[in-house]
Amino acid sequence: MMTTGQAAHHDVRRGELAAFLRSRRERVVPEQVGLPRGRRRRTPGLRREEVAQLSAVGVTWYTWLEQGRDIHVSAQVLDAIARALLLDPNEREHLFTLAGVADPAPGTECATVSDPIRTMLRQLEPIPACVQNSRYDLLAYNRTYGNLLCDLDSLAPQERNCMWLAFTHPGWEQGLVDREEVIRAMAAKFRSAMAEHIAEPAWKHMLGRLQEASPEFREIWERHEVMRTTPGRTKRFLNTHVGLLHLDYQIMWLGPRQGPRMITYVPADAESRARLERLQELTLARQVAAA
Template identity: 40%
Template sequence: MNRRTREGLGGFLRSRRERITPADVGLPAGPRRRTPGLRREEVAQLAFISTEYYTRLEQARAHHPSREVLTQLARALRLSAPERDYLHHLAGAPPLPPPGPSREVRQSIVDLLRRLPSAAAIVLSATYEVIAWNDLATALMEDFSALSRRDRNLLRRAFLGPLRDGRRLYGVSDADAFTRTSAQHLRAAAARYPTDPEVTGLVKELLAGSEEFTRIWAAHDVAARPSLCTTFEHPLVGLISVNCDTLDISDRDQRVIIYTAPPGSPSEEALRLLSVVGTQRMGVPG
């Protein structure tokens, strides 16, 4: 780290320290506190490092703090995820990739799904597990709440699931495009999470059980164009042609998939009927 970088790190630590009150971390304020926020010795205590070393960091006199120290400082200073990443980059130790794909869906995204009564919407993890959905998606596809985590994975469904009328994935018209795209996305995810046992286990399972997946995987492609429209063959209301829009949630490595029918179309009427029928038809096989 050069002098300018060390000064940037020191200034950032100081600014984060000064915004935290003792009460925020369960410390008494004391009668003679002159400095805003926490004292240096308090941050050092919370981070389990010496006051002398923390002071040298703020004064740009310390070189290359370890990842362990950076992690402890981030926790002590209550840094947000972007702030943690910034701290690591300032210190010349870029953050390590997360151990595995996130399955936690932000409440605002869950609320968004509920506010789309005329659209079927799901959230997919980086491994294509359905981790959130709205009522119309349940009526259009299947009752995900009745499935195990394993069975909610659309990659397993597409490559290893039971066939219905020669198709595995809800009778969609673009099943071939979906299998190709999903396999390519999984390859990219496997590079991002090389040590995650769920990711590596899913890849091994698909390679062992599907010749089609093995063929796509062997091509080493990672770029795929998403489908913009598809047709579901629904067992109760027949064919439903929908637009398919994908919203990336980059900070969680997740995707929101939204299915909408063209206004005034028979498919819009079919979706409206499904929204009324709801989960009453869940005995029908998917």
């Protein structure tokens, strides 16, 4: 049985946990987790029901957690909540500490991109590089990548998804020289990765968008092809400003396999390197002109 002091400490910690969860929920916008905003949204950030859906827990149970009620919470549920709220490693550790539960996977990577990774992306220029997750969302990219197949900065955040662009954006489609092979592989990898996220609304929302927008995607999806990540190889891109590029595709994993990764496109020949340098010059010139 708890002493009076222990009970008081427990109450304080539950109150801190409740306040922390509310603050983290209110900072995440629906588009960040693949959910539609809708017209009647008065709550800043996500609704409790949306966090519950993303975490695969009951709405009532999650509400009690945010209200600081004395309920038991498992490590698996806390892990799901941490992912749903896009917690960084420090926030994740704080969540488990407040809940009084040992983290089964300390140091788990999250969907955020650290400042050192962003610096690395800039330093790689003119080599195009980006960070994406297993759903093909573009989490970060450098300026060369941002102008490789279209002007990514001009797109809404929810449109910055490589598979969505490959099936729906005319400029992106035209820039993929071997597009038929590329989109078939992307759909197969998406299906393989989705097996681990089958009930998550963000994944189902992306799948639904693609099926509604692209008959071509629907046809490929019905084949039920699966593929894990393939080793690096040379890819061909047709850039509207500098022409054909032969680039060696390489992956650096930032977390568990099938999770977040940095992708670089290193020029495979001298001509492609010269054209990437020219693309960088054009990009910088446009930025100066727009300033």
